[in-house]
Amino acid sequence: MEGTSLFLPLLILLMQCSPCAPVTVSTNKHKVEVREFSDAELSCMFHTEKDQNPRIEWKKKGKDVSFVYFDGHFRGPFEGRASIDGATVTLHRVTQEDAGEYRCEISAPFDSVSLGETNVTLKVLVPPHTPTCDIPSSAVTGSVVQLRCRDQQSIPPATYSWYKDQQPLSVAQHANASYVINAHTGVLEFKSVSKDDSGQYSCLASNGVGSPKMCDGKHMTIEDVNVTAVVAAVVVVCLLVVICSCGGLVLHRNGFFSPGHGGRSFWISQGHGAVAHISSQTLHRADDTSNVNYVPPPQEPQDFKHTQSFML
Structure with a gap:
């Protein structure tokens, strides 16, 4: 009896001094894959040290973190199309908009560690469309x-x-x-x-x-390649090139491409040995009383001393 009376207080003291487990959060499936328009279950299980009524929150990560479940209610696009059992959330008729990474957070202010969390990734599968x-x-x-x-x-x-x-x-x-x-x-x-x-x-x-x-x-x-048509097209192109070349050569020989084409030129004496160059059009426009005399161009450069010339 005396031994038993000493054992009980010691047991109570050990229980009071033993470390208690803080809030813990886990999931039985970190990656969830479901077909489009079916239901997706995002599991979340927790254990608290002292707090029997912890706060449960679900958030979705993206460009910004948005609330899924907060203060006892579903938020935004999840309102009216999701349910919760404990901390496990079920999304109904999921679409591509629902795909992403979710985080379950459990807050227990009275525990030594007051916050625990776990992540669940949802992938929404889409069957093939007609390619x-x-x-x-x-x-x-x-x-x-x-x-x-x-x-x-x-x-x-x-x-x-x-x-x-x-x-x-x-x-x-x-x-x-x-x-x-x-x-x-x-x-x-x-x-x-x-x-x-x-x-x-x-x-x-x-x-x-x-x-x-x-x-x-x-x-x-x-x-098959139409060889006859290809050969005929090549022959036609070659003929066009030859005709254009010959036509250009004839025009060039007739002076159509020379700088002086369009009028005859004359050499005009200005007196004192000076000679001027003037075209036939200028002569036609000249006054009849003009004393300008026509002088044929010199045959040899040494026949005259070139002092002045101009082109009209």
Whole structure:
């Protein structure tokens, strides 16, 4: 009895002196992935040291931190479309606007550590939409041709496969393959198309979320180069070049491109051995009573001493 009486006070003293656990917050799933327009559960579990009625807050990180749940109510776009059980929040019919990182905060003012938090990332998956396909209607043999397929709305990004005449084209390539398929970019490239590549082409987009989607097929025709037409066009161009060259040469020989074209020139004596150069148009405009005498140009430079000249 005496031993028992000593043990009980010691046990009580140890319980009072033992460290108590402060507020702790955790989640059973840090990354949540759900399909668009379905419900997303963001779990948050907590344990407090003393405070039996802690404050629960949910926030969403982005360009700015916004409240999701505060002071017992949902805020902003979450009002009326979310519910809470304990500290676990369920968002109903999520869209891409809801995707992002969320933080659950538990405040317990009476605990030795008054604040605890945990983060949950929500990713909203979007099934493929009908891809946009860029398929040329025709091409010539030997040319490089690219067919493009793209779905910009699927999450995660879609991968692509191509079909010719409703038969899948192999993605695995070999050394002699005439085409290359990039399943991530959706590009089907022919290194050198031939007439055998003519046919109806379509593209299928898939990302593992929902049903794959295919664009409408489009026919591509590969045609041989028209050698006769090309040769005829070259001959016509050459003839035009020859005709233009010959015409220009004839005009040049007839003086159409010379600086003095448009009138005859004369040498006029001014007296005292001076000689002036004047055109025939000037002579026609000259007064009839003028005493200007026409003097033929000198035959040799040494026949006269050049003292003054002018051009009219």
